[in-house]
Amino acid sequence: xxxxxxxxxxxxxxxxxxxxxxxxxxxxxxxxxxxxxxxxxxxxxxxxxxxxxxxxxxxxxxxxxxxxxxxxxxxxxxxxxxxxxxxxxxxxxxxxxxxxxxxxxxxxxxxxxxxxxxxx
Amino acid sequence: xxxxxxxxxxxxxxxxxxxxxxxxxxxxxxxxxxxxxxxxxxxxxxxxxxxxxxxxxxxxxxxxxxxxxxxxxxxxxxxxxxxxxxxxxxxxxxxxxxxxxxxxxx
Numbered sequence: 590x591x592x593x594x595x596x597x598x599x600x601x602x603x604x605x606x607x608x609x610x611x612x613x614x615x616x617x618x619x620x621x622x623x624x625x626x627x628x629x630x631x632x633x634x635x636x637x638x639x640x641x642x643x644x645x646x647x648x649x650x651x652x653x654x655x656x657x658x659x660x661x662x663x664x665x666x667x668x669x670x671x672x673x674x675x676x677x678x679x680x681x682x683x684x685x686x687x688x689x690x691x692x693x694x695x696x697x698x699x700x701x702x703x704x705x706x707x708x709x
Numbered sequence: 710x711x712x713x714x715x716x717x718x719x720x721x722x723x724x725x726x727x728x729x730x731x732x733x734x735x736x737x738x739x740x741x742x743x744x745x746x747x748x749x750x751x752x753x754x755x756x757x758x759x760x761x762x763x764x765x766x767x768x769x770x771x772x773x774x775x776x777x778x779x780x781x782x783x784x785x786x787x788x789x790x791x792x793x794x795x796x797x798x799x800x801x802x803x804x805x806x807x808x809x810x811x812x813x814x815x
Contacts, residue, residue: 624805633795633810634744634752639802648802684751693758694799695742699751 591615591698593685598703601675605707609670611685611700619643619663622688624696625670627681627705635681639688640668653679675707710734710798712808720814727783729811731796736776740800743772743781746810747792755794756781783813791815 597609611623625637638659639648647659653672661668668685682704686696711734721727731741739759744752754763756772759779769784783790796808 626807633793634746634797634807636797636805636807639805646802648804650804689757693742693761694740694805695754695757695763696744696752696797696805697754697757697763699753702751 593700595700595703598705600706602709605675606673611668613666618666623668624686624688627683629681677707680707714808714811718812721786725786727786729781731779731808733777737798737800739775741779742797744795745792
């Protein structure tokens with residue numbers, strides 16, 4: 590079964606840092622790009638970042654460019670999102686998703702999400 | 710690329726035919742996906758490449774369109790279909806934008 594499990598969400602103060610992890614299983618991780626998406630309370634999903642199967646290319650939404658860094662460890666079948674200079678508006682559930690391309694790009698599946706709360 | 714969805718919400722009954730529209734601000738060919746999200750759950754892929762049904766998704770769901778105008782249709786609404794539906798464009802990196810969502814409720 591293809592599965593993604595996020596971890597690392599926490600309560601952090603504004604200006605702080607956090608590193609999210611996403612552990613994959615059930616598929617050949619090194620063959621797929623991966624994405625991070627967040628969803629603020631009561632809002633729709635917001636694409637944040639993409640990383641190619643070999644570690645490049647990487648893409649970022651303007652809202653997190655320069656503050657967030659995506660990386661991956663294919664040997665340990667995990668993808669990470671390092672978040673610096675966190676703001677109150679970064680409060681959200683953070684999801685990782687596999688990016689499939691054969692026949693058309695799509696995000697499938699998604700993990701269950703991890704909650705990041707930025708508050709003093 | 711901006712995506713708009715209409716309606717933003719709709720009320721329907723079991724057995725109804727439901728149509729949701731997604732419009733892109735520029736041509737995205739067929740690079741559009743539809744997702745369903747239920748409360749407390751991650752979005753679930755329904756349709757990709759505008760009209761390809763994801764494996765395991767009931768055939769009452771269908772998608773159509775290309776260019777800038779796309780449609781998600783539920784042919785006969787079932788109780789488990791009450792949810793929020795999002796479109797997503799995947800034509801133009803780096804931003805794989807989502808639409809604002811359509812809530813389907815009773």
